[in-house]
Amino acid sequence: MSTEGPSRQEATAARVKALESMLIERGVMTTSMVDRIVDIYENQVGPQLGARVVAKAWNDNEFRRRLLDDATAACREMGIGGLQGEDMVVLEDTDAAHNAIVCTLCSCYPWPVLGLPPNWYKGPQYRARIVREPRRVLADDFGFTVPDSVEIRIWDSSSEMRYWVLPQRPAGTEGWSEEQLAALVTRDSMIGVGPVKAAP
């Protein structure tokens, strides 16, 4: 037996289990509730949903207009929406302007289209710097260069509006199906910190 105290992981795990045991006894939660919500965000709700929306917008100009006009309603057409995406706004990248999202005050993120955010999005470093030196963060931390000629717009999700990015369609994809296009869309491209994949 070690004579050292518990590690932080062990201490936190014990605290969580203690609180969980009491909430179970209060009738507030059950273990199957944990399994259900974890299954949803591990296996069902993720960036593949946002990628489908982007691909459809690339291939269907009418849908693209509806998406930019009311993203929540347009995503509902595809059966996509819900918790932490009740009021979504899609930001269209162009040759003249690039968009990226952040929540400097906590970790707000459009769950219904991107799933739960990666840890770096919730961490202090990204939240502190992206509003102040966006080009340098994208270049140095993500290897993603936005030319000085392109305006850079950062969207800070301070309210319940949830922003996400409609990246530009890559060249050489004329005539592609939505399924083929969706495979090019990355999570980072919908946050605004990375490119879509190039057509092979």
Place this chain on the structure above:
Amino acid sequence: MNGVFDLGGTDGLGPVNPPDSEPVFRAEWEKAVFAMYPACVGAGYFGIDQFRHGVEKMDPATYLTSAYYEHWLHSIEAHAVAVGAIDPDELDRRTQHYLDNPEAPLPEHEQRQDLLDFVDAAVSVGASAGRRTVEQPRFSVGDKVRAADISPFGHTRLARYIRGKQAVVVAHRGSFIYPDSAGNGFGDAPEHVYTVKFSSEELWGRGFGDPSGSVCFDVWDPYLESIDEKEEARSA
């Protein structure tokens, strides 16, 4: 409140270091904490604004260095104790019990379909913060405005880096629950929400802000001053 959680523009925290990939949940305890959020909202222990404020009141050094879901644990525990649902001494005793016996089982309990249905409904429908108000919106797209230069003590979404700065209204989003009321336990008190756009040079100064950069930020009506009104008040 002027807390460290309000990170926009803070220097010296180091690089982002995004990994190539990572699991959605990095430990079993993260899963349980994640599920506690809808469970406790469903039980009426707190709303989302109060939940955020609970995180904001963490010890700042712990906030900056702890795993993300420790923030949630802190707020859930604080609110569950505050509403009287959890006895903190009992929680301490059980924590020691599970420290001494990490494999000890959770209490036996019956699974409940109503709670699974609640999770499914919460995930697929969500909970919009949109609320009607009888007030008309005070501002229109294109209006020049200034963010109020005030420092509320309780919960607010008025980040320090925008206070006192000039912006242009780019969208009116409708009316929503007002965090400065709801987050401090005083009810929805809905207000109109606008998206306003600050140039990077307005925020950080010429030579420091990106010359072709901007930040769009959502503000509730009380966060905004009309620039004309302010100038009139000065000259009066």
